Amino acid sequence: MKWPDSIHIRHIALAFITGLMVLVSLIGGFAAYQTRAVTQNLELQNQNAARSELTAAVQRLLSQTEEQAVDLANWDETRQQLVLPEYYPYWRNQRIYESGMLPSRFVRAALYTQAGTPLEPDPGNKPMPASLPAGISPHQPFSWLSSETGTIALYHSFPVYSDEQRQILLGLGLIRLDFMHALLRQQTLHFIDVSSVSLELKPGEQLLASELFSRLSYRARPDPDQLRFQSILSRTLLALFVLLAAASLLGFVVYNRLLVRPLGRLSQDIDDMQHGHFTPKPARSHPMRISELENIRRSLYEYQLQLRVLHGSLENQNREFHSQARQDALTGCHNRRAYEEDWQRFREDVKTVPQGVAFLLFDCDRFKAINDTYGHAKGDRVLTIISDALVMALRANDRLYRLGGDEFATFLSRTTPAQAKQIAQRCQSLLDAANFNDLGISEPVGISIGIAFCAPEELEHIDELPKQADIAMYTAKQPGRNRVALYGDDTERASQTLVASRETSALFQALSTPGMIELHYQPIFSLPEYTVGYYEVLARIRYHGDLIMPDAFLPVIGSRRLETQFDLAVLRQVDADLSSGQLPAGCGISINLSAQSLSSPEIASLLLELSRHNANHPLMLEITETSLITQINEVNTYLELLRTVNYRIAMDDFGTGYSPLRYLVDLPVDVVKFDISLVNKLVEDNRAGRVVADFARLMTDVGYSLVAEGVETETALRKIESLGFAHVQGYLLGRPVPLAQLAAPGTAAASAMPDANDSVLA
């Protein structure tokens, strides 16, 4: 049995009262039991007394009758009647009563001869027997009872002698009396219920007096003292119960008023305090009559006052902390935590009140470069100015959130795509008007804005707005694009201008279907031997038998931000190709990775797994679009990790806007691939050509291994060879071929076995 953790005080009182009632009931029951025992004892004594009394009464009656018989037998006039019975009726009917020999006329007497015949027949209505019972001895007194009409008669016969010596028998006397009447008229019956005494005797039956008791039935008279005792005890017990019940009720009421209610109020006040509900006048209106409780109430009141002050102070602090926790410390706008809470609430709210919703994502263009160029302090000021401009441009109730770095967001309620675009344009305008010259930044600072809109009837897709806005923002960031892009209109238009919907389908199917991505290998030749140093892996998509080239699906990848997924698919296919054993032994490969993928743990994990092939096939990673690298420290760490498992790192497309010099300095790069635009500059005999050539020589001198891309002319090849480039790549020397073709004998690539000693992958 499990006891409750706590018991209500009212239950304690009820339990106490119940226990008291049970105790009194037990005592009452015990008293009743004892009383019953005493009563039974008294009843038994009463029964015994009744039996003794009845026995004594019967004996007394018999004795009286015998005495009367003796008196009659010794009475001279009795003897006189037996010898001279002339006036016997007078004697029997009158004289015997007048003389006092018989007490009343209920007792009758008659005389019989020695032969048992009456001296004279009795004409009365209750005649004496015409003869004495046969067999009785005339010399012995004899008693018997006889049931006669409605009466039980007691007869007593006795001998009458003429002399004192009892020698001469004159005759017999007979006394008759109404037994029940004579028995019950005795004044000494106190314990017998007179009405209950009866004698079972059949009509005409005769019974010896000695057998009388076996037929006598009776009932003891209830003892009035006993009844009075029981009545008094019952009344006393009842009064005790009533008194106790009333006292318990009164006690419960008093207990309730003095203890339970005050304690309940105190408990309620404490509960209110616990839940932060402070009554205006806590526990003041009801002073308590129990001094200890009153002390508690006063203490609680004072404590509550102090607590209220403390609570108010805490509330202010909480509000401040809450506000600070949701505010971006740098810009003063709301932070990412506030964004997440508000966005969650906003999504729920708009579902109940359908309306047009727009999600705007802001991103500072080239902020990393600004930050790196002008320092973090300036970068922070730029973010503050941007934030202020955006807040100013937004509507009064719109909130600006800084999601991280240079990325801001807001969501607009009750709006249309046009209004959202209008607000975005206002943001652009205000920011364009901002003066950054005070910061020493002369170049223009701009932002790209991605807008996603959700119509009232499409609110079930509201969760996709951030992603759509991100895509739109990416679209807006693309060179040559308007810096404001609306998801749907602008992004679809951009995608459709670049790729057909067929290619889009092929891309998504390839991402989810292993084997659809087909890798082609373009040889990279070592100089000056012109042998294949290694192969650059180039991805194609095989779709319904056709080969889709990267220029068809890369825009889709960019517009959908699918770089990481695509790189993962390529790496899995690389793993499959390397595991197939079709690649010439010792042949290294170079794999392209987008900058975004570098931060992906999945990519890093898969690259570590691929590193097992390094023993047979040295691996190189080509990093592209480095301008999008935002977490340079993390990327640096990943690249160092990969180098420890013998990956070589190449910076791709060097010389374009995507691969600034800064990254070359900061990142652990082993190989620098000169973009085709720089290679083309080399062949020009002008200042640009000389700068590039000198730069190439400089990099070679400091240890970078250079690769020239897109070499398509002999002139360019010779120039590159002269400048000390380690490797060259281009259609002039070799085009990308499928793996199967690469493995087939007689191909140019296959015949030109790589020179491991001179490989950039070594």
Next chain:
Amino acid sequence: MRPGIPASAEYRVGDRSKPAVLMLHGFLQTREFSTVATLARGLHDAGYTVLSPTLSLNIPGRMQSLACEAVHKHSLNDDVAEIGRWIHWLKSHGHPAIVLVGHSFGSLELLAYLSEKPDAAVKGYIGASLIEVQIGPVDRVTLIAQLENRVRNKQRALVNQTLSFCTKYPSTPEGLLSYVRWDQARVLASLKQSPVSVRLIMGDADTRLGGGWIKALQHVKTPMTVVKGANHFMDGTHEFDLLEHTLNYLKTIQQGPSR
């Protein structure tokens, strides 16, 4: 003493040279009555043989005083006959001289015996507190006539009549008639005609006696001793007077008849 009706007497044997005394109790009494019992003891103590019978009054073995209200089936004749039987009994027991001593009504019954043909052994008579048969305020002649009429007509119904000290005395007509006849005159005549010497011992304070009774006795010169202050029962110190006077008389009586 009569067939079927036994009677009893106390018999104290004394000096056989002295006359035996037949002591008879009063009306409806027994020999246990104080006056006669005391006197009997005194006489016996004085050396006299005393026979104290209890008249049966026709009751077998009567031992108790008979109530006035009892059925009285006895008559004076029955009493006289029973006295005669006791005298005969005394004689049969060797007492040739007998003195009759009675008290009250017993004196009357002994006198009635003497008026009949008394036995020769009877030598004297002492009547203490002799009384006539009193019948209350009833004309005796009329009563006697009525009773005689009843007897003659054989009317057996009990007659309730005042008799002696009994105000209610149910009796047979002939029984009552036998007593009623003994009025003062008959008593006086019987005294005068007594065949034996007579001595009366009377108390002058006897209120039971009729008015002028003692004077009447004195008038006819009846030998009589009047005890001063004695009542009818001669109790108290008068018991000794009675004994003394009785003894004095007995001393005058010789064994032999002196008629």
